[in-house]
Amino acid sequence: MEIKDNELLRQFEIITETGLVSIEYSIQERKLFLTKFCNNNNEDEELHNEFIKSVLEIAESKKLKVVPTHAKFISFFRKNRKFQEMLPPGIKI
Numbered sequence: 001m002e003i004k005d006n007e008l009l010r011q012f013e014i015i016t017e018t019g020l021v022s023i024e025y026s027i028q029e030r031k032l033f034l035t036k037f038c039n040n041n042n043e044d045e046e047l048h049n050e051f052i053k054s055v056l057e058i059a060e061s062k063k064l065k066v067v068p069t070h071a072k073f074i075s076f077f078r079k080n081r082k083f084q085e086m087l088p089p090g091i092k093i
Contacts, residue, residue, distance in 0.1 A: 003054055011038075012055050018042045023055055031088060032064040037072040052076050056083055067091065 004013045011022045024036035034055075039048065052073065059066050065088040068074050077083055077093045087093065 001050060001054055003051070003058070005058070012051075012058070014051055016042050016044075016047065021047070021051060023051070027064070030064055031067050032059045033067045033069055034073045035069050037070055048072070049076065053080075056086060060086060068093070 001014055006013055006022075009024075010026060011024045013020055013022045015021075019040040019042065020038070021040060021042050022038045023034060024038070026033040026035055037048070042048075056066060066083075066086045067088060068077055074093055077087070084093070
């Protein structure tokens with residue numbers, strides 16, 4: 001999976017056969033705020049989860065804490081406890 005970091009639009013993007021799938025973000029004070037998930041009629045949940053995992057790996061390599069603000073990311077963090085350590089202090093999901 002090739003992820004493009006479109007810094008101008010502040011989103012991570014992948015191209016699928018059904019179109020563009022993107023995660024909008026904002027970076028503030030060494031924190032990556034995941035603000036919106038745009039799936040463009042792509043209903044492949046496994047692809048969505050792999051995309052989110054890949055974005056979290058990018059954040060981890062840049063030593064950023066992650067703040068999920070969209071329901072899709074919050075449910076992902078609840079289902080995948082190993083990523084809980086990436087949350088900033090004081091945020092519990």
